[in-house]
Amino acid sequence: MTLPAHHIDQIKTLLGPKGWKERDDDLVPYLQEWRDRWTGTTPLLALPQSTEQCAKLVTYCAAHRIAITPQGGNTGLVGAQIPKGEVLISTQRLNRLRDLDTQNATLTVEAGMTLSTAKAAARKEGLLFPLSIASQDSATIGGVLSTNAGGMEVLRYGTARDLCLGLEVITPRGEVLSTLKGLRKDNSGYDLKQLFIGAEGTLGIITAAVLKLHPVPPIRRTMWCALDTVKDAIALLAYLRVHYGDALGKFELVSQIAVDYAIKNIPGTRAPLDHPSPWHVLVEFGFFTAPAGKTELETILGEAMQSGLISDAAIAQSDSQAEDFLRLRESLSAAQKGEGAALKHDISVPVSAMADFIDTASKAAEHLAPDCRVFAFGHVGDGNVHFNILQPRTMSREACMAIAPAITAMIYEQTLALGGSISAEHGIGIMKKAPLRTQKTDVEMAMMRAIKTALDPDNIMNPRVLF
Numbered sequence: 001m002t003l004p005a006h007h008i009d010q011i012k013t014l015l016g017p018k019g020w021k022e023r024d025d026d027l028v029p030y031l032q033e034w035r036d037r038w039t040g041t042t043p044l045l046a047l048p049q050s051t052e053q054c055a056k057l058v059t060y061c062a063a064h065r066i067a068i069t070p071q072g073g074n075t076g077l078v079g080a081q082i083p084k085g086e087v088l089i090s091t092q093r094l095n096r097l098r099d100l101d102t103q104n105a106t107l108t109v110e111a112g113m114t115l116s117t118a119k120a121a122a123r124k125e126g127l128l129f130p131l132s133i134a135s136q137d138s139a140t141i142g143g144v145l146s147t148n149a150g151g152m153e154v155l156r157y158g159t160a161r162d163l164c165l166g167l168e169v170i171t172p173r174g175e176v177l178s179t180l181k182g183l184r185k186d187n188s189g190y191d192l193k194q195l196f197i198g199a200e201g202t203l204g205i206i207t208a209a210v211l212k213l214h215p216v217p218p219i220r221r222t223m224w225c226a227l228d229t230v231k232d233a234i235a236l237l238a239y240l241r242v243h244y245g246d247a248l249g250k251f252e253l254v255s256q257i258a259v260d261y262a263i264k265n266i267p268g269t270r271a272p273l274d275h276p277s278p279w280h281v282l283v284e285f286g287f288f289t290a291p292a293g294k295t296e297l298e299t300i301l302g303e304a305m306q307s308g309l310i311s312d313a314a315i316a317q318s319d320s321q322a323e324d325f326l327r328l329r330e331s332l333s334a335a336q337k338g339e340g341a342a343l344k345h346d347i348s349v350p351v352s353a354m355a356d357f358i359d360t361a362s363k364a365a366e367h368l369a370p371d372c373r374v375f376a377f378g379h380v381g382d383g384n385v386h387f388n389i390l391q392p393r394t395m396s397r398e399a400c401m402a403i404a405p406a407i408t409a410m411i412y413e414q415t416l417a418l419g420g421s422i423s424a425e426h427g428i429g430i431m432k433k434a435p436l437r438t439q440k441t442d443v444e445m446a447m448m449r450a451i452k453t454a455l456d457p458d459n460i461m462n463p464r465v466l467f
Contacts, residue, residue, distance in 0.1 A: 002043070003043040003044070003066065003085075003087070007064060007066060008022075008043060008044055010060065011044060011046060011057065011060065011061075011087070012044070014053070014056055014057055014060060015046055015047065015048060015053065015057065016049075018047070018049075019046065019047050019048060019049060019053070019093075020044055020045060020046055020047060021044075021045040021047065022043075022044050022045065026045070027042065027045055029074070030042075030045055030071060030074060030088060030090060031082065031083070031088075033074070033076070033077075033079060033081075033082055034074070034075065035077065037079070038079045038082040038430075039082070040069075040082040040083045040084055040088075041083065041084060041085055042069070042083045042085070042086060042087060042088040043085070043087065044087055044088070045088045045090060046087055046088065046089045046090070047090050047092065047093050048089065048091075048093065048094065049093045049094070050094070051094070051110075051168060051170070051176060051207045051208065052176075054089070054091075054094070054170050054205060054207055055170050055174050055175070055176050056174070057089065057174075058089075058170045058171075058172070058173075058174040058205065059173070059174025060174075061087060061174075061460060062172060062173050062174050062458070062460060065458050065460060066086075066087055066460065067085070067086040067087065067459075067460050067463050068086055068087050068088075068089055068205075068460055068461055068462065069081065069082070069083035069086040069087070069088050069089070069201070069462055070089050070091065070142075070146070070201040070205045070461075070462060071083075071088055071089065071090045071091070071143075072090075072091055072092075072111065072112065072139065072140035072141075072142045072143025072144075072146065073092075073114065073135070073138040073139045073140040073143050074138070075135040075138050075139045075143065076143065076147060076426070076427065076429065077344070077346070077426045077429075077431075078423075078426050078427050078428060078429025078430065078431040078432060079429040079430040079431050080146075080147075080200040080201060080427060080428075080429035080430065080462065080465045081143070081201075082430075084464060086462075086463070089205060090112075091110070091111040091112035091140060091142050091205070091206075091207065092112045092140070093112060094110040094111050094112040094113075094142075094207055094208070095109075095110055095112040095113045095114075095117075096109070096110045096113070097109050097110075097113065097118075097121055098110065098208065100121060100122070100125055101182065102125050102126075102127065104182050105127060105212065105213040105214070105215075106165060106182040106210050106211065106212060106213060107121060107122050107127075107129060107210070107211045107213055108166075108180060108182070108208065108209070108210045108211070109121070109141055109208065109209060109211065110141070110207060110208045111140060111141050111142025111143075111145075111205075111206045111207050111208060111209065112140050112141075112142065113140060113141050114136065114137060114138065114139065114140055114141075115131060115133065115135075115136040115137075115139045115140065115141060115144055116136040116137045118141055118211065119131075119136065122211075122213050123216070126215075126216060127213040127214065127215065127216065128213060128214045128215065128216045128217075129163070129211055129212075129213055129214075130153040130156070130157040130163070130214055130249075131144060131149060131151055131153065131157075131160055131163055132151045132152045132153045132250075133149055133150075133151040133152070134330040134331075134333060141206075141209055141211070142205075142206040142207070142209070144160050145160050145161075145164055145167070145196070145197050145206055145209055146196070146197070146198070146199065146200055146201050146206055147160075147198065147200060147425070147426065147427045148160050148161050148197050148198035148425070148427075149425055150379060150382065150384060150424065150425035151379070151425070152249075152250045152252060152329070152379060153249055153250065154379055154381070154382040154384075155248060155249060155250065155251055155379070155381035155382055156246055156248065156249040156286070157214065157249075159425070160197065161194065161197045161198065162212075163211055163212045164193065164197060164209055164210070164211060164212070165181070165182050165183060165184065165210040165211070165212050166178075166179040166180040166181050166182060166183070166193060166209065166210035167179055167180070167193040167196055167197070167206055167208070167209050167210075168180050168206070168207045168208035168209070169193075169196050169203075169204040169205065169206050169207065170204055170205040170207055171203075171204045171455060172203070172204060172455055172456035172458070172460055172461045176207075177192065177204070179192060179193050180208060180209075180210050181210070182210045184212075195451065195455075198427070200427050200428065200429060200462060200465050200466065201461060201462040201465065202452060202456070202461055202462045202465050202466050202467075203451070203452065203455050203456060203461065204455070204461065205461075215288070217247075217249075217286030217287055217288055218287075218288065219285075219286070219287040219288070219289075219290055220284065220285070220286055220287075220319075220322065221284065221285045221287070221297055221315065221316075222250075222282070222283070222284045222285075222315070222316040222321075222322035222325055222326070223282075223283050223284075223297075223301070223313055223314060223315045223316065223325075224272035224273060224280060224281075224282055224283075224313065224314045224316075224325050225280065225281050225283060225301075225304075225310045225312070225313040226273055226275070226277035226279070226280055226310060226311045226312040226313065227277060227278070227279045227280065227281065227309065227310050227311065228277070228278055228279065228311060229278065229279065229355065230253065230279060230354060230355040230358050230359070230380075231355040232279070232308070232309050232310070233253055233279060233281050233354075233355075233380060234351060234352070234354055234355055234380070235309055236281065236304060236309045236310060237251050237281075237351070237380065237381055239300075239304060239309065240283065240300075243300055244285055244291075247285045247286060247287050248283070248284075248285055248381070249284050249285060249286045250282060250283060250284035250381070251281060251282075251283055251379075251380060251381035252281060252282040252283075252329050252377070252378070252379060252380070252381075253279065253280070253281055253354075253376070253377060253378055253379075253380035253385065254279070254280045254281070254282065254328075254329060254332065254377045255278070255279060255280075255374065255375065255376045255377060256276050256277060256278055256279065256280070257373055257374065257375050257376075257390075258332050258335065258375055258376070258377045259271060259276075259280060259328070260276075261332075261335040261336065261339060261375065262328055262331045262332055262335040263328075264335070265334070265335045265336075265337065265338055265339075266331040266334060266335050268327075269324075269327060269328050269331055270324070270328075272314050272324070272325055272328065273312050273313075273314055274312075275312065277311055277312065281380070282325055282326070282328075282329050284322075284326075285297075297315065298315070301313050301315070329377075332375075332377050332386075333386075336375060336388060336390065339373075339390050339391070340390060340391030340393075340397055340400070341390070341391040341397045341400045341401055341404070342375070342388050342389070342390050342391070343388060343389040343390075343400075343404050343407055343408060344386065344388045345386070345387045345388065345389075345408065345411050345412075345422075346384070346386055346423055346424050346425060346426040347384070347385060347387055347411065347412075347415045347420055347421065347422055347423075347424055348382070348383045348384045348385070348415075348420050348421045348424035349383055349385075349415060349418045349419065349420035350383055350418065350419060350420070351380065351381070351382070351383045353383075353418040353419070353420070354380055354383060354385065356418065357385070357387075357414055357415065357418055357420070358376055358385065358387070360414055361387060361410070361411050361414045362374045362376075364410050364414070365389050365407055365410070365411070368403055368406055368407050368410065369389065369392055369395065369400065369403055369407060370392065370394075371392040371393065371394050371395070372389050372390065372391070372392045373389070373390035373391075373392070374387070374388075374389060374390075375388040375389070375390050376388065378424075379424075383420075383424070384424035384425060385424075387411060389407055408435075409435075412435050412438065412439075416438065416439060421439060422435050422436070422438075422439050423436075428465070428466050429465055429466075430464055430465060433465075433466065433467065436466070448466070448467075449467060452466075452467065
């Protein structure tokens, strides 16, 4: 449906001359999903520069039932941020740092600030905002909260939901809801901010947030271990947690195929160990006091090697080497580009079921697509694996995509059979609406729809997402 010209003119007037774009060349970066899976259309890109201006814009759209798609850094992977004819509202100009309270250990920022900028602001004051994802230079605070992003530090600090103390949100009616108090305890009724975290812009537009900060562990130890099986990785995780508890921050599983393609396709990456191994884990600890005994970590690794949990290991000897390990892990999504079709699945299962899932799903995928390449990696410490199937070299892209639904259905079936979720951290968007109904009960779907209807009765806010 075409938006009448008089509405476009009114929105332009409301936003001012720098608050909108409509030329095709200007819109391309906002309408193209980075994996080239979705391309969108919009009659106008709105770029509000304040909460008040954003509220007036949404009020106008609500009064005339004009559909809206909110967008942060356009790094989402399930299509929720790509419009199909809706007015596109980008938060990129809402990027101010409003407050940094070192005594309360909180950071209040607007939604358009990038994650890396927020992390740098905290670090400047000797504090840590620990959310860690590969797209942090582009992903925005509003986006990571709207998708409840996870990343590599969930094991120690939790997801975005756990790191948010308050929100400022524009409701679908154009009202401003503010819970920007920075309180760690507020037991005064419904925790309304939690409705909007992970809602993918379907219930409102996040314009600002109070983020929880942590002290920076002064001692970092990073290592790369080689293992024979995923079961060994799960056993190693339990072993290290017994010895180090919450000091264990990262525990990332990486298959040998993933290592190979990162080295092949990402310049500057290299293998941390001399010999290949079926599986690897990147492990990182953050200590506030040095572990007792100068070689305690080495001793524990030696015991793990003697018991057969690991076959080889390298402990980073410098910050530079630690960053090399991290860069290899963060390059894995980009490493798949150029290898043909990639069927990507962001699933979670209980940590205890991870080995069974990977083994069963890998065998089933190889049965459905002989010679396929199982490209598995992820945050195994919290049960999240990115289980991707790369196009067999002996199969055309078209043939691979023809069997893609069967492969995805199998993976979701295996996931749900183990009590897992079809979306661990990327959300539902437009990509997973149908399979969502296989995971959620009728009661859950009815309650979700009731919340959506109550807050957005005219369905103007990201109307194509979730339902």
